[in-house]
Amino acid sequence: MKLRKSVAVSENGFVFNASRGDSFSANPTGARILDWLRDGKSEEEMKTLLLDLYDIDETTCEKDLYDFLKVLKQHNLLDV
Amino acid sequence: METNQKLKYERPVIKQLNTGVTNKFGPQMGFMPHTHIDGIAVKDLINTYGSPLFVLSERTIRQTYQEAFSAFANRYPNVQFAWSYKTNYMNAVCNIFHQEGAWAEVVSRFEYEKALKNGVPGDKIIFNGPDKTTDDHMVAVQNNSPIHIDHLDELYSLMAVSQKLGKRPKVAIRVNMDTGVQPIWDRFGFNYESGQAWDAILKIIQTDRMDLVGLHCHIGTFMLSTNAYAVATAKMADLALNIKRQFGIDIQYLDLGGGFASRNTLKGTYLNGADVAPSFHEYAEQICSTLIRAGFRSEELPLLILETGRALIDDAGFMLGTVLANKRLSDGRRATIMDFGVNLLFTAFWYEHTISPAQECSQYTEDTVLYGPLCMNIDVVRESIRLPLLNKGDQVVVHRVGAYNMTQWMQFISLRPNIVLIDTDGQPHLIRKAETVEYLTQLESTPAHLSAFDL
């Protein structure tokens, strides 16, 4: 699971997929995960990173990450 | 000492930006947290009375009533409101309106009994509707209540009642008409344009068994056209003036019914309800100026009765609820399941209710389908609403739910919740207790042969 090469993420969370011309806006948590995906991090690794960084419990973290990845797939932003 | 300070968490979101498609216009409502109602924290209300919960503001009810009353009373000398019981017949609510001076307007024996029990004098209870039995008529005649006749069958059965009792009922006929607004509500009452209304009037006057004291109409509900009221008023005044001319009878009152729009947003319209709903002043101006110019001598101007329902109470009602779960639908849309649905929020079928989070919320928003908790496909509170990211356990406030929900709510799948009224000093009062299984089953009886089983 990796971010498509055609996808650019700017610092303020603006996301552009050049291959389709779609643009998106992500919140800071979302943008951070997009960066990790670009680096090829696994779901498990990202979960650990989130738990380290943020004040959240494990269930919420897992649920939200799962949901976010589903949405990215729906928007054709991931190579699967 | 904790050195490793963690960041405040916000659920990750990404939202597609639609270039070229303009956003729906109108203010983006609902993102500001609505943490208090009349000074009481939503959180505390839910802690004390549970979730979901209906909350009513006595202060808002009184302010709205006074605004409506003065809009009419400043333009016309002789104005009387009659509280439309079916809109919200919690006794506490009815009594606020009665304290403010409103009579009662009822459409069933059940509502009639409620008004009597609340202490409304019989001659100040207007009995409307197509469903009145002979016994209902008897009681209403004995109490001297104005009876608004809906159809010829009612007219004849009321004549029989008057003969039997040897008493003259006080009556009005309900008139329906073309006011230029579709659909024409011609299913209730006697039609003006076809002459049915005039025929009914003749019948009442010529048989001389009842006193024709008024004329009534209710031209529709959520009427966004104020002009329709000018048309209706002119036609009602025309009937009254003809009665005076031909028979010398003074019609004591014209009852223009209800129908003023509240500030809710109707489904399928892009316009925000709060921006398009006419004010009480605009309705009052049409009705009162038409009536004053209609041709009555100033000392013979009839009493103007109004049966305004939703516009008097919608703003004062709130539904508090809690997020049960979030989901992702197969097409990628987000769905949020609330602990209240169309069982309690009947008006979700008509309105796009404004919904606010009740706690500090994220600035990021998401389009969400808002479902109720019922195991039924119809249980959709909002088909699409942009809301800040909500998590399980978060609380929300649904606005403008004072009309028709606390009467049309369904006891379906779950029990009806508490209703709390916040008085003008900011004190909460439980005005209807949450239902219990015992309360609901007390009316049931199980035949002996069905009382036991072996599984």
Ligand SMILES: Cc1ncc(COP(=O)(O)O)c(C=O)c1O
């Ligand atoms: C006879 C009558 N009067 C008054 C009302 C109150 O109407 P609204 O809530 O539209 O003001 C109704 C509601 O349908 C009604 O049928």
